[in-house]
Structure formats: C-alpha cells, structure tokens
Amino acid sequence: MSLGYYNQDGIVKTDNATRYTGNINLSPSFFDGYLKINISAKGAINKNRYAQSGQAIYNATVGDPTRPVYSGNDAFGGYSEILSGSEPSTTSATYNPLGLLEQYDSRENMKRVIANIDVDYKMHFLPDLKLHVTGGYDYASAESEVSVPATAAQYYRQGGLYTPSGPNTAENRLFTAYLNYNKEIPAIKSRIDITAGYDWQYWKSYVSAGDSYTADRVTSINAQWSADDQRHALMSYYARLNWSFDGRYLLTATIRRDGSSRFAPESRWGTFPSVALAWNIAEEKFLKGNGVLNNLKLRASYGVTGQQDGIGNYGYLPVYYPSTGSNSQYVTGIDGSGNIIYGNYYQAGSYIPELTWETTASWNAGLDFGFLEDRISGSIDYYTRNTRDLLATVPAAAGTNFTRTITTNVGNMHSEGVEVNINATPVDTRDWTWNLSANFTWQKVKITNLAFTDDAEVAPTLVGTTVDSKYVQAFAVGQTPYAFYVHKQIYDDNGRPIEGAYADLDGDGSITTDDRYFYHSPTPDYMLGFSTSVRWRNLTLSTSLRANIGNYAYNATAANNGALETLKYADEALYNLSTSYLGTGFQTRQIYSDHYVENASFLKMDNLILNYDFGKIKDIVGLNLSFMAQNVFTITKYSGVDPEIYLGVDQNFYPRPRIYSLGIGLTF
Numbered sequence: 233m234s235l236g237y238y239n240q241d242g243i244v245k246t247d248n249a250t251r252y253t254g255n256i257n258l259s260p261s262f263f264d265g266y267l268k269i270n271i272s273a274k275g276a277i278n279k280n281r282y283a284q285s286g287q288a289i290y291n292a293t294v295g296d297p298t299r300p301v302y303s304g305n306d307a308f309g310g311y312s313e314i315l316s317g318s319e320p321s322t323t324s325a326t327y328n329p330l331g332l333l334e335q336y337d338s339r340e341n342m343k344r345v346i347a348n349i350d351v352d353y354k355m356h357f358l359p360d361l362k363l364h365v366t367g368g369y370d371y372a373s374a375e376s377e378v379s380v381p382a383t384a385a386q387y388y389r390q391g392g393l394y395t396p397s398g399p400n401t402a403e404n405r406l407f408t409a410y411l412n413y414n415k416e417i418p419a420i421k422s423r424i425d426i427t428a429g430y431d432w433q434y435w436k437s438y439v440s441a442g443d444s445y446t447a448d449r450v451t452s453i454n455a456q457w458s459a460d461d462q463r464h465a466l467m468s469y470y471a472r473l474n475w476s477f478d479g480r481y482l483l484t485a486t487i488r489r490d491g492s493s494r495f496a497p498e499s500r501w502g503t504f505p506s507v508a509l510a511w512n513i514a515e516e517k518f519l520k521g522n523g524v525l526n527n528l529k530l531r532a533s534y535g536v537t538g539q540q541d542g543i544g545n546y547g548y549l550p551v552y553y554p555s556t557g558s559n560s561q562y563v564t565g566i567d568g569s570g571n572i573i574y575g576n577y578y579q580a581g582s583y584i585p586e587l588t589w590e591t592t593a594s595w596n597a598g599l600d601f602g603f604l605e606d607r608i609s610g611s612i613d614y615y616t617r618n619t620r621d622l623l624a625t626v627p628a629a630a631g632t633n634f635t636r637t638i639t640t641n642v643g644n645m646h647s648e649g650v651e652v653n654i655n656a657t658p659v660d661t662r663d664w665t666w667n668l669s670a671n672f673t674w675q676k677v678k679i680t681n682l683a684f685t686d687d688a689e690v691a692p693t694l695v696g697t698t699v700d701s702k703y704v705q706a707f708a709v710g711q712t713p714y715a716f717y718v719h720k721q722i723y724d725d726n727g728r729p730i731e732g733a734y735a736d737l738d739g740d741g742s743i744t745t746d747d748r749y750f751y752h753s754p755t756p757d758y759m760l761g762f763s764t765s766v767r768w769r770n771l772t773l774s775t776s777l778r779a780n781i782g783n784y785a786y787n788a789t790a791a792n793n794g795a796l797e798t799l800k801y802a803d804e805a806l807y808n809l810s811t812s813y814l815g816t817g818f819q820t821r822q823i824y825s826d827h828y829v830e831n832a833s834f835l836k837m838d839n840l841i842l843n844y845d846f847g848k849i850k851d852i853v854g855l856n857l858s859f860m861a862q863n864v865f866t867i868t869k870y871s872g873v874d875p876e877i878y879l880g881v882d883q884n885f886y887p888r889p890r891i892y893s894l895g896i897g898l899t900f
Contacts, residue, residue, distance in 0.1 A: 233254075233255065233256050233257075234253075234254070234255045234440040235252075235253070235254050236251070236252070236253035236254070236255070237251070237252055237253075238250065238251040238252075238253070239251075239777050240282060242285065243886055243889060244283050244285045244289065244886070245283065245330070245333045245334065246281060246283045246333045246334060246336070246337075246426075246850045247281065247282065247283040247285060248277070248281045250278070250279045250280070251276055251277070251278050251279075252276065252277045252568025253274065253275065253277075254274070254275050254278045254609055255272070255273070255274045255275075255277075255368045256273050256274075257270070257272045258270070258271040258272075259271075259300075263291070263356070265283075265352070265354075266353065266354045266355075266356060266359075267352070267353050267354075268351075268352045268353075269349070269350065269351050269352075270348075270349070270350040270352075270629055271348070271349050271350075272346075272347070272348050272349075273331070273345070273346070273347045273348075274345070274346045274347075275343075275344070275345050275378075276342075276343070276344045276345075276346075276347075277340070277341075277342075277343055277344075277380075278340070278342040278343075278344065278374075279339070279340075279341055280339065280340045280342070281334050281337070281338065281339050281340075282338040282339075282340065283336070283338075284332050284333065284336050284338075286884050287327075287332060288329040288330075289333045289884055289886050290884045291326075291327060291328075291329040291332060293789065293793065293808065293852055293884075294793050294798070294807050294808050295328075295329060295807065295808055296805055296806050296807060296808060296828070297808055299312055299314075299805075300312045301328065301330055307383070308320065308328075308331065308383055308385045308388065309331060309334075309335050309381065309383050309384060309440065309512065310326055310331065311328040311331035311385070313326070313327065313328055313331070313385040314326045314802070314804050314805040315804060316802070316804055316857075319388060319389065319391075320385035320386075320388050321802050321804045321805070322389075322698060323802035323804075324803045325387075326802070326804075326805065327385050328361070328385065328388050328803075330386075330551045331384065331385060332386060332628055333824045334352065335380055335381060335383075335384040335386070335865050336378070336380055336384070336386070337377075337378070337379045338376070338377075338378045338381070339376060339377060340375070340376035341374065341375055341376070341524045342372055342373065342721040343372065343373050343376035344370070344371065344372040344373075344453065345369075345370075345371050345372075345373075346368075346369070346370045346633065347368070347369045347370075348366070348367070348368045348369075348845045349366070349367050349368075349423040349871070350364070350365070350366050351363075351364070351365045351366075352364050352569065353833075355679060356665065357580065360413055360414055360415045360738065361411065361412070361413050362411070362412045362413075362414070362811070363409075363410075363411055363412075364408075364409070364410055364412065364414070365408070365409045366406065366407070366408040366409075367404075367405075367406065367407055367408075368404075368405070368406035368407075369404070369405055369406075370402075370403065370404040370405075371401070371403050371404075372401065372402045372403075373398075373399050373400070373401045374398055374399065374400050374401075375396075375398030375399050375400070376396075376397045376398055376400075377394070377395065377397065377398070378393060378394070378395040378823050379393070379447070380392050380393040380394075380447065381447055381551070382446065382447040382448075385446075387446075390446060390453060391446035391447055391448070391451070392446050393444060393445075393446065393447065393453075394444070394445045394446065394447055394448075394449045395442070395444040395445070395455075396442060397439075397440065397442050398440055399440060400437075400438060400439045400440055401436075401437065401777060402434075402435075402436070402437045403434075403435070403437070404433070404434070404435050405432075405433065405434045406431075406432070406433050407431070407433075408429065408430070408431045408432075409429060409430050410427055410428060410429025410430070410470075411428055411429065412425070412426070412427045413425070413427075414426075416638045418885070420474065420477075421477055421478040421479075422475060422477050422478075423474075423475070423476045424473070424474070424475050424476075424539060425472075425473070425474035425475075426468075426471075426472070426473050426474075427471065427472045428470070428471040429469075429470055429471075430467075430468070430469055430470075430825075431466075431467070431468040431470070431785055431900045432465070432466075432467050432468075432478070433466045433467075434463070434464075434465045435462075435463065435464055435465070436461075436462070436463045437460075437461075437462045437463075438443040438459070438460070438461050438462075439459060439460040439461040440459055441456070441458050442457055443455060443456040443457075443459060444456075447461075448720040454561070454574065458553075458554045458576075458578070460580065462545050463493075463545060464492070464493045464494050464545040464836055465492075465493045466490065466491070466492050466493075467490070467491045467492075468488055468489065468490045468491070468542075468774055469488070469489045470486065470487065470488040470489070471486065471487055472484070472485070472486040473485045473486075474716075478515075478873070479512060479515050480511065480513075480515045480516065481509075481510070481511060481512070482509065482510035482511075482512065483507075483508070483509055483510075484506075484507070484533075485505075485506070485507045485508075486505065486506045486535075487503065487504070487505045487506075487509075487826075488503070488504045488505075488538075489501060489503050489504075490502050490504060490538055490589075491504075492540045492546065492589070493545070493587055493607065494540050494543055494544070494545055494548070494587070495539055495540070495548055495587055495589065496548045496585055496587065499586065499587070499588040499589070502538045502588075502589040502591065504535070504536045504537055504538050504591070504601040504864075505535070505536060506533065506534065506535025506536065507534055507558035508531065508532070508533035508534075508535075508537070509531070509532050509654065510530065510531045510532075511529065511530045511531075511706050512528075512529050513528040513529065513530060513899045514526060514527050514528040514529070514602075517658055520774045521871060524604065525601070526602050526603065526604070526605055526606060527600060527601060527602030527606065527609065528599075528600070528601050528602075529599070529600040529601075530598075530599055531596070531597065531598040531599070531600070532596065532597045532598075533594075533595070533596045533597075534593070534594070534595050534596075535591050535593070535594050536592065536593045536594075537591070537594070537899070538589040538591050539589065539590040539591070539592065539623065540589060540590070540623070542623065543587070543623055543639050543649070544639060546583075547582075547583060547587050547639050548583060548584060548585050548586075548587040548834060549583055549585075550580065550581075550583050551581045551583065552578040552580055552581070553578065553580075553581050554576050554577075554578055555576045555577050555578070555579055560576065560577065560579070561574040561575060561576055561577075562574065562577060563575075577789055578631050579634070580624045580634040580636050581634060581635065582633045582637070582638045582639075583629065583633075583634075584638060584641075585640070586641075587639075587640065587641065588621055588641060589621065589840055590619065590620070590621050590622055590623040590641065591619070591620050591621060592617050592618065592619045592620075593617070593618045593620075594611060594615060594616070594617045594618075595615065595616045595617075596614070596615045597613070597614050597615075597783075598611055598612060598613035598614070599611065599613075607653075607656065607658075607660070608654075608655070608656045608657075609654075609655050609656075610652070610653045610654035610655055611651075611652070611653045611674070612650070612651070612652050612653075612715070613650065613651040613652075614648075614649070614650050615648065615649055615650075615651070616645070616646070616647070616648040617645075617647045617648070618644065618645070618646050618680075619644060619646075619647075620644050621641035621644075621646065622641060622642050622643050622645055622679075623639065623640075623641060623642075624639070624640070624642050624694045624695065624707070624774070625637050625638070625639045625695075626640065626642055626695055626707070627693070627694050627695075627703075636819075639854045642682055642693065642707065643679055643680070643681045643682035643683070643707065643709075643742055644679070644680045644681040645677065645679050645684075645713065646677075646678050647675060647676065647677040647678070648675070648676055649673060649674055649676065650672075650673070650674045651668075651671065651673045651887075652671065652672045652673075653669075653671045654668075654669070654670050654671070655667075655668070656668045656669075659705060661797075663768060663823075664766075664767065664768055665765075665766070665767040666764070666765075666766050666767075667764060667765045668762075668763075668764050669761075669762070669763045669764070670760070670761065670763075671760065671762075672758070672759075672760050672761075673758065673759040673760075674757065674758055675755070675758075675759070676757070677712050677713060678710060678712060678757055679707055679708065679709055679710065679711055679712075679713060680709065680710075681709060682707060682708070682709055690708075690709065692706035692708040692717055692748075692750075692848075693706055693708070694706050694717070695707055695714060696714055696879055696880075696881060697788075697879065697881040697883060699786070699788045699791055699792060699823050699881065699883065700791075700821060700823050702788055702823045702824065703717070704716055704717060704718055704788075704824065704877060704881065705717055705786075705825065705879075705880065706750070708750060711750045711753070712753035712755050713753070713881060714753060714755075714756070714879050715750045715751070715752065715753040716750065716751050716752055716753065716755055716784065716786055716826070716829045716880070717748050717749070717750055717790070717824040718748060718749070718751055718824050718825060718828075718829060719734035719735070719739065719743065719748055719749075719824045719825060719826065720734055720735035720747075720749060720751070720826055721733070721749060721822075721825045721826050721827045722734060722735060728815070728816070728817065729816050729818075729822075729825065729827045731816075731817070731818050731819060731822065732822070734747060734824075734825070735747065737749055748824065750771050751784075751826045752784035752827050752829055753783075753880065754783055754784060754785065754832075754877065754880025755782075755783060756780035756782045756783035756820070756833070756881055757781060757782030758779075758780070758781040758782055759777045759778070759779070759780055759781075760778065760779040760780075760781070761776070761777070761779075762776070762777045762778070763775065763776035763777070770844055770845045770846070770847065771842075771843070771844050772841075772842075772843045772844075772845075773840075773841070773842050773843075774840075774841045774843075775837060775839065775840045775841070775864075776837070776838050776839055776840060777835060777836065777837045777838065778835075778836055779835040779836070780832075780833055780834055780875075780876070782833060783832050783833060783875075783880075784829050784830060784831055784880065785829075785830055785832035785870060785872065785875060785877045785880050785882050786828055786829050786830075786880055786881045786882065787812070787828045787830055787870075787871060787882050788829055788881050788882055788883035789810055789873075789882060789883060789884070789885075790811075790812035790871070791809045791812075791821065791822070791823050791825070791828040791870070792810075792821065792883070793807075793808070793809060793810040794809060794810040794811075794812035794813045794821070795809075795813065795816075795818040795819060795820050795821045795822070796809070796813065796817075796818065796819045796820075797819060797820050797821065798821065812828075812871070814892075830869075830870050830871060830872070831869055831870065832868065832870045832872075832875035832876075832877065832880075833868065833870075833875070834866055834867065834868040834875040834876065835866070835867040835868070835875070836863070836865070836866050836867075836868070837861060837863075837864035837865050838862065838863065838864070839857070839861065839862050839863075839864065840861045840864050841860045841861075842858065842859045842860075843857070843858040843859075843860060844855065844856070844857050844858070852900070853898055853899065853900055854897075854898065854899035854900075855896075855897070855898060856895075856896070856897035856898075856899075857894075857895070857896055857897075858894070858895040858897070859892075859893070860891075860892070860893050860894075860895070861890065861891070861892050861896075862890065862891040862892075862893075863888050863889065863890045863891065864890070872885070872887060873885055873886070873887040874887050876888075
C-alpha cells in the first residue's frame with residue numbers, strides 16, 4: 233500500500249497541479265504457484281489551476297517593455313492597461329500579461345480510479361501451457377469552472393466571465409487473454425514458444441452541455457455548447473511463433489488482425505503480418521571458445537503495422553453538429569418580456585467515407601556483436617519503411633467537403649535509415665567503473681505519392697501551423713513531410729534581405745504562389761546520443777547528451793513580430809519588436825520569406841547526476857544521496873528560444889525549464 237502527494241507550479245504564474253494518490257497491490261498465488269493473481273487499484277484526486285500561458289507569453293513577448301505592470305489605481309484590477317478612450321483597447325496583444333494570469337481563475341477538480349487484474353495460470357495437466365488474462369478499468373470524472381471578474385480588461389466590455397463545466401467523464405476498458413505454450417524439445421534441438429490471443433479496448437468520453445455567463449453568474453453570453461459523446465473501440469486477434477533450433481537459428485513469425493471503429497465497416501479490419509530470422513553465428517563451432525568474440529548475431533525481418541491514432545472517432549460518418557455562439561443562431565420568437573429568443577441550427581461536418589488504416593511495411597537487417605565478455609558490444613541496423621494511405625489533416629479543395637480541413641488518407645511515404653549502437657566498459661575494477669554508450673542514426677524520409685488516382689499531378693498540400701493565417705509548410709511528392717514551402721529571399725550586397733524581393737523561380741516575370749519552393753524540413757538527417765557514467769567507490773557521476781543535425785525551424789516569433797508595422801497595432805500604444813528587425817529592417821511582415829527558416833541543429837545535455845551510496849548505516853538503514861540537473865545546456869545556432877520544435881514552427885514557445893533536484897533514498 234502507498235500514499236502520495238504531488239504539488240508543482242507551472243512555468244508561468246497561477247499554473248499549478250496538485251495530486252493526492254492512494255495505491256494498493258495484492259499478489260496472491262495458489263496451487264503451489266500454478267495460479268498467480270495480481271490485483272491493483274489506484275485512486276487519485278487532482279486539483280489543478282490552469283493559466284492562459286500561451287496568450288500571456290505572447291503578450292509579454294510583444295508588449296511594450298517600458299510600460300509599468302501596475303497602474304496605481306483600482307481600475308481594471310490595478311493593472312496597467314492600454315486604453316481606447318476610457319476602456320481597454322481591443323486590438324491584438326494589448327492586455328497586461330500579468331493581469332491575464334492573475335485575473336483568470338480556471339480550476340478543475342478531477343477524481344480518477346484505475347483498477348487492474350492479471351491472472352496467470354499454468355495448466356496442471358500441461359505445465360508448459362499457460363493462460364494469461366488481464367482486465368483493466370480506468371474512470372475519471374471532472375468538474376471545472378473559469379471565473380474572470382468584471383473589472384478584468386480581457387472581458388471588460390462583456391462584464392466578466394463565468395463558465396462552469398461538468399461533470400465530464402472519461403472511461404477506458406481493457407481486456408486481454410492469451411495462451412502461451414513454451415517447450416524445450418531436445419530430440420530436435422529446438423525450443424518453441426507459441427502465443428495466441430485476443431485484445432479488446434474501449435474508450436468513452438462525455439462532455440456535459442453548458443453555457444457561459446458574465447461575472448454575475450446569471451446573464452448568459454450566448455456561448456452555449458451541446459453535450460459531446462465520443463467513443464471508439466479497438467479489437468485484435470493475434471498469434472506469434474518463436475522457434476529456436478540448436479541455439480543458432482531463430483525464427484519469429486506473427487500475425488495480427490486489428491479492427492477499429494474509427495473506420496467504416498468495409499474498411500474496419502486490417503491484417504498485419506511480420507517475420508524475423510536470426511543466425512547466432514557465435515554458437516557455430518568455428519567461433520566457439522575463441523576468447524574474444526562472445527556474441528555475433530545476424531538478423532533480418534519484415535513486417536507490416538497499422539496506424540489509426542490521431543484521427544477523429546467519426547471521420548467516416550456524415551455527422552451534423554449543433555452550432556455554437558451568437559454568430560450561428562436564428563430568431564425563433566419573442567418571450568413575454570419582449571426579449572428575442574434564439575435557436576441553434578445544425579451544420580454538416582467533414583467526412584471521408586473511404587477512410588482506412590495507415591499501413592507501414594518495414595524491412596530490417598541487423599548485426600549484433602559483443603567482445604571480451606561484452607566489455608564492448610553493440611548493433612548495426614539498416615531499415616526501410618514504406619507507408620501507404622498516410623493519415624493527415626489537410627486543407628480541403630473548395631466545394632469538395634463541408635469544412636476547410638479534412639482528415640484523410642493523403643498518400644504514401646518512403647523512409648530509410650541506419651542505426652548504430654555501441655556500448656563499452658573500458659574500466660571495471662573494485663574501485664573504478666567507467667561505462668560508455670553511444671548511438672548514431674541516419675534517416676531519409678520522402679513522400680512518394682499524394683494522388684488519389686494513379687499518374688495524377690497534385691499541387692503541394694498546405695499543412696502545419698499557420699503564421700498570421702498563412703501556411704508555411706506543405707506535403708509534396710519527393711519532399712520530406714512538413715517541408716517548409718516559402719519564397720527564396722533576395723539579399724543586397726551587404727547580406728541584408730530586400731523587402732518583397734524574391735526569386736522568380738518560374739521565370740514568368742512576376743512573383744506568385746508558383747515561385748514558392750521547398751526549403752529544408754524539421755526532420756533531422758542525423759541523430760546522435762551519448763551517455764557515460766564513472767564510479768569511484770560509492771560515488772557515481774553520470775550524464776547523457778544527444779544531438780540532431782540537419783533539422784530546421786521556422787522562427788514564427790521573428791516573422792510575426794519583426795516588421796515595423798507590428799510596432800503599432802493601434803494608435804493607443806507601441807509594441808515590442810523582435811530583434812530580427814535589426815537585421816532585416818522590414819516595414820511589413822514577410823511571412824513567406826525563407827529568411828526565417830533557420831538551421832536548428834543542436835547538442836543538448838539532458839541530465840547530469842551525482843550520486844553517493846552511503847550503504848548500510850549501523851546495519852539498520854541504507855542511505856543514498858543524489859543531485860540531478862536536467863536540461864543542463866544547449867549548443868545551437870538557432871536564434872529562437874529552443875531549437876527542438878515539434879513539426880518545426882516556433883510560435884509562442886516558452887523555453888524548457890532547467891530543473892535541479894536533490895534526492896534522499898532510505899531503505900530498511
């Protein structure tokens with residue numbers, strides 16, 4: 233049994249997570265160990281406060297740094313705000329970032345229960361045959377509310393904000409059952425391991441209907457939302473065979489039959505086989521007992537996997553959704569007090585009835601090696617992957633669907649790479665131990681098809697995060713996914729970008745969309761990792777580093793706030809410019825300029841750990857003391873706050889924290 237308490241503040245003020253937990257585990261066994269049962273149950277109470285971190289960070293970035301934080305009077309909660317007349321200005325990025333945090337009170341109380349049971353039964357009549365059954369249940373219920381006073385600038389004209397929500401629930405059920413037969417057969421120098429099973433998992437989430445009000449908690453602001461019920465299930469049948477012959481030749485073969493409710497019945501099921509072969513060369517007579525090479529294994533494999541994560545639950549169905557907000561209503565009448573009564577209409581959502589599994593076929597060849605009783609060991613792998621029916625959310629062609637973007641199967645992709653891992657222990661004595669580990673990966677990823685019909689020409693498909701409502705990335709045949717799709721900037725003799733001057737790549741005498749080109753991508757060409765630990769008696773120092781080489785990032789903060797026009801969104805105030813303006817002198821934003829696509833290669837030290845093991849103190853208690861620093865340093869040429877940007881567009885991104893922690897371990 234255990235009890236836990238967790239309390240952590242976020243990066244910005246007013247962001248906090250508090251959690252109370254209790255856990256119990258039971259592990260009885262019966263019939264001389266033939267039947268083993270593991271039962272666990274965990275309960276948690278979460279009390280969280282959420283900050284408007286993204287908006288506050290953006291406002292702090294572009295806000296006038298010379299303005300005071302506080303106004304010295306009671307208006308707008310005492311925070312200094314930009315005014316239009318006597319009221320807060322409504323233009324972009326005007327609200328005091330500290331006021332955004334401290335006057336916005338968003339709290340959630342959530343209760344969660346997780347229960348699991350594992351039953352493992354070794355058959356009495358055939359001990360080599362084992363039945364394993366797992367059942368799991370995860371249930372959470374949450375209620376939340378957002379409260380903003382009427383004096384807060386953000387909702388001043390509206391009269392504040394009060395939004396209660398809940399109870400909202402989430403549920404996850406799991407059932408797994410499989411039979412495993414494991415037998416050594418000396419007569420044929422073989423060991424066989426056969427598994428056949430069934431998995432079922434079900435997810436459900438429910439959001440209660442609700443409305444938002446002014447700070448008086450009575451007056452509706454016509455921001456109702458309807459209840460939302462989301463469900464999906466995943467079902468699998470599978471079988472696996474492991475066969476080892478004479479300790480030298482190994483075979484693994486599997487087959488899965490997976491079904492997902494996220495696809496239409498006719499495309500719901502997918503079959504995914506795999507096979508792997510290995511030759512343990514070190515067990516051959518000509519290598520046995522050589523005293524130097526203790527492990528040498530050659531491997532090859534082929535397999536197909538399916539992917540259905542990250543898409544909606546009903547993307548293949550024609551679903552109508554109730555409209556929300558005052559801009560999507562119609563008049564139904566007038567009540568007895570003369571007030572207009574509004575009604576919501578239903579609008580069609582996008583859907584793709586042919587939506588199906590994204591599948592990836594992979595080939596792999598590898599070599600494992602070990603020398604001097606594995607004082608030096610490692611592996612080398614080469615792989616290729618071909619992905620078909622790639623699932624992605626992309627803009628819909630005009631008139632083809634009911635929304636601007638759709639989630640669909642948009643094409644095929646090919647990737648290949650080499651992975652090398654090396655481990656070594658150069659020193660291993662009673663007082664000293666030195667371990668080293670390094671890995672290297674080279675990869676190349678290209679889109680091979682985007683057409684729905686063979687041989688059809690397809691224009692680049694715009695994807696990714698927008699910058700000032702503009703897409704700067706696209707999918708295209710022959711390109712890396714999420715490659716940057718921009719104009720080629722022209723520079724003067726001093727290396728300064730010329731505003732509005734771009735290369736006429738198609739030679740038609742004018743700069744148009746056809747002159748945009750693909751310029752690098754967020755995907756690195758090389759990934760490297762290194763870790764080491766040095767022990768001297770009871771003191772151990774360890775660290776790990778990693779590097780990405782060849783990855784690029786689009787500095788959206790510089791592009792969006794690096795032109796003189798952004799100095800004055802409104803007449804009432806000045807705004808902070810990105811320092812990129814000092815290098816460009818742009819008067820207007822040049823979002824499509826490749827000037828903002830920067831080399832984001834980096835070297836990071838992820839952690840540094842110093843540990844001392846005091847051992848047993850008077851044979852009563854063991855004491856261990858450790859100090860750890862995380863995110864120790866980053867070396868990069870990237871001018872933004874962090875070069876490691878998911879999908880490559882750096883916008884409203886707060887740098888990762890550097891964390892120092894001291895740990896004390898006691899054992900009795």
